[in-house]
Amino acid sequence: MKFSSFAEVIQFAVKREEEAARNYGKLLKMAKEQASRKLVEDLRKDEENHKKILLGLTKVKVDAAASKHVRDLKISDYLVAEPLTPDMNFQDLLIFAAKKEKKAVDLYTSLANKARKREQKKLFEFLAKQEKSHKLRLEIEYERHVLWED
Ligand SMILES: [Fe+2]
Numbered sequence: 001m002k003f004s005s006f007a008e009v010i011q012f013a014v015k016r017e018e019e020a021a022r023n024y025g026k027l028l029k030m031a032k033e034q035a036s037r038k039l040v041e042d043l044r045k046d047e048e049n050h051k052k053i054l055l056g057l058t059k060v061k062v063d064a065a066a067s068k069h070v071r072d073l074k075i076s077d078y079l080v081a082e083p084l085t086p087d088m089n090f091q092d093l094l095i096f097a098a099k100k101e102k103k104a105v106d107l108y109t110s111l112a113n114k115a116r117k118r119e120q121k122k123l124f125e126f127l128a129k130q131e132k133s134h135k136l137r138l139e140i141e142y143e144r145h146v147l148w149e150d
């Protein structure tokens with residue numbers, strides 16, 4: 001990725017966040033259990049909030065959040081994501097979403113590494129950590145569903 005300005009970086013990231021929020025909106029329509037619905041709705045709200053954070057509309061408590069370590073179960077890393085189709089089951093969608101989150105983690109990590117200003121670095125580190133926690137929550141949910149299958 002090549003950006004010519006910080007504004008362009010933000011614009012790109014905002015588009016990704018909008019897409020993520022839209023995807024969780026779709027996923028919400030497929031989630032049946034209460035716990036699954038709550039998770040998906042939480043993630044959708046987070047992505048909407050990320051957009052606001054990127055646009056500078058919401059301040060983040062970056063220091064507190066950035067110090068927390070987030071586990072990586074790596075469950076979705078080794079699974080093949082099926083292309084998104086209407087007849088996809090909920091587990092497949094969880095993997096699809098977890099893989100998207102991984103991409104978001106990678107994006108923000110690379111932006112954090114490239115950031116010149118301390119403030120910007122902190123912002124991207126915060127977002128990377130948030131996306132990492134999304135991936136974790138999706139993988140935990142996936143495990144729960146797989147274990148319950150039979
Ligand atoms: Fe996000």
Ligand SMILES: [Fe+2]
Nearest residue numbers: 101104131134
């Ligand atoms: Fe996310």
